[in-house]
Amino acid sequence: MPGKRSKPKLAVWKFASCDGCQLSLLDCEDELLALAGAVKIANFLEASSAVTPGPYDRSLVEGSITTPHDAERIQAVRKNSRFLVAIGACATAGGIQALRNFADVEEFTRIVYARPEYIQTLKHSTAIAEHVKVDFELRGCPISKGQLLEVVSAFLHKRKPNIPQHSVCLECKVRGTVCVMVAQGIPCLGPVTQAGCGAICPAYQRGCYGCFGPQENPNTVALSAWWTHLGVGEAAQLRAFRTYNAAAGAFSKEAARHV
């Protein structure tokens, strides 16, 4: 049990990202006081400029590695963290910025910047786990606030977090959402995507966009064949698999079949 004398130290780190996952932590309005009571928030620049030096009991790492400087910084974060959790699609799969992995990033910098020689960037955007050992990955773009609290609670009370890796379909069924693909012919990535968001999009009559990345046993080839049957063209299929989790193994491989 964490007693009053030794509240575990929590640090939040940002790499290449939009800050949305860190905001999910601030978004825990009702639970924020309980969280601040249970852990010492030792480094969370999005919330406070007060920083306590490491080591940290738990680090939440947001963002992907896209620069040589960040590739060094993540090593320092790892050295200073007992337990490291990668949070969000950027940290677990490289994020939307991993679209550069399928293009020429130097060409981008030449087009965008007046003085591209000042830009130091890596050819690929990569997940945290490709650089350091990651103890747990929390998927999503953005992560789910409920899952984040579940992981923190589990850590505090020394139990295994309940984070399922099955398809989004099971969440649709718990909600009582009618399958949009079967009832309306709307292409949906739900069957190959990991649950966690609570199946938001199908509840609003949209197909799943795959924000939580591939589920544990994704059969993208079979889903793609069905999408073709629904009239979805190759270009649209390529775009569907190349979004926030473009560089995640199964999605990246499936997209390559539609280039």
Place this chain on the structure above:
Amino acid sequence: MSKSQFVLERSGLEQLLQALKNEGYVTLGPTVRERAIVFGELHTLEDLPVGLKDWQEGGTYRLEPRADPALFGYNVGPQSPKQFLHPPLLRLLRASKTAQGFEIVSETEPLPKYAFFGLRACELQAIQIQDQVFLGGPYQDSHYKARREQVLILAVNCTQAGNACFCTSMNSGPKARAGFDLALTEVLEGDRHYFVGAVGSGAGARLLNQIAHRPASEREWNQAEALVDQTARNMGRGLNTEGLKELLYQNLDHPRWEEVAGRCLSCGNCTQVCPTCFCTSVEDHTDLTGQIAERTRHWDSCFTADFSYLHGGNVRVSTRARYRQWLTHKLATWQDQFGSLGCVGCGRCITWCPVGIDLTEEVAAMGGVHVQNQP
């Protein structure tokens, strides 16, 4: 013709809804939501999918208008009574920390008393099967029991067969034979629109006495029977159950399992829409302060990795193994376990499989090539 056979006009059926309300029931029946027919609360007959039919095929479901104002002119949708009798997510208990240890916080919310309005014969059979699963053995499921005991069922015999239906093969329909309080057959005959009914219980008789009805004439009864007989002849699909268990046991290494695994998404939809699939997992949660703990139970599926994880590893790693587990349980091992088939021929797993995998087709393929199982 027995005296218990009666006729209701549409107005009498409307009165039945009121009578159920007066008796304190929450009446659940077919309603249209998100372009499908799902269970919703009924207040008037207008809440039903009036004048609609469904078109079902593997992986496809569409609602279409009918030429007549039928109230029950469609087949089953993605949900079944399982949604209410065996809810997808249920808190089993809450506990709070005390100086000595912890204490259980008792649940005080009263359970609603459900009346199911318009259940089909296959759904009654599914309830009978779940009764056997949850109440038939030495350990009863108290959560199921508490809900089940209060249920009232108004069945509707099917007057059209769905494209994915095969209840005649599974001997579960299209006519409701048992497990109902009242059962009706809807008849549309020129300008006439009436419901020929039968009483199945004392509660059904009590309700009938509160609403306008009259005895059925022989012609009306025959008309209703003819509609149900015609439905039985028009089943969209079929499944040969003769020697089915042996066929599956002898073909556990049939190449078809590998072939279907290539198409299967292992998404778990078939198990969720199946009215008899009952598997769940139990999870414990704590809050941040560690003062409150909760135990919840949620539907799980033999298609997820966690579900097949036992001490030391996963016993069904491949999709092939998971699909085989599901199908052989439904059609073969269920017989050894519970003394009946686990399938009622409702066709939900066919229609609501996102890629249209059809178990009747898979079984037929298995019967085509006989492969001797390794001893």
